[in-house]
Amino acid sequence: MTGGGHHRGRVTGVPGGAHWWGGRGPSGGGTHAAPGGRRSRVPMVLGLLAVLVVGGAAVAVALTRGSSEIPQTPPAPAASAGSAAPAGSPRPAGRTGPDTVVLQGTIDEVLAAAPLRFAADSATPVPEAAGGVSRVAAVLRASPGPPVTVEGHTAPAGEDVGDAQALSQQRAEEVVRRLEAAGVPAGSLTAVGVGPARPLASLEASRRVEIRVG
Structure with missing residues (x-):
């Protein structure tokens, strides 16, 4: 090998x-x-x-697997557009109609410019009161809801003192009739005769009708 x-x-x-x-x-x-x-x-x-x-x-x-098993926190539900609270003071509970204080102030301004006055011993308003009746009716039509009292007054002198209460009631009822004819809902007004209990500075100013809201 x-x-x-x-x-x-x-x-x-x-x-x-x-x-x-x-x-x-x-x-x-x-x-x-x-x-x-x-x-x-x-x-x-x-x-x-x-x-x-x-x-x-x-x-x-x-x-x-561990990352897929981590529980996901559900997002917070978005606030509904209709559930949002308006800014400012909350409206008092139970009040659904117009603000009675504002409505009363508006009517007082109307009657200061066009007072509902009467001639002595008469239940018919003076012609100059027609504008006041129309403007008050427009305000009440725009703000329905609150109870309204129509107060009739007489002067402490210069009229039939013995029938003053009845005369003041007739004046209030006449204004109620005219307001309802101008479109204020029937039954929303109450006529009350006060008589000469609350006079004003003059006899002419004392023969009048006032409007009270609420």
């Missing part, structure tokens, strides 16, 4: 592989390192890489 035959020797294991000692090796003798040590490391490295890859995938899946 070329290079000599096989020789007995001994194999001594050293780090990095085995070596033939003594004699010639299969290919001509000498000392040869066995490749087994380096090759045994390859499966170990591949195994570690596989563990890392599989472990990383498992961690990624766990994180994905």
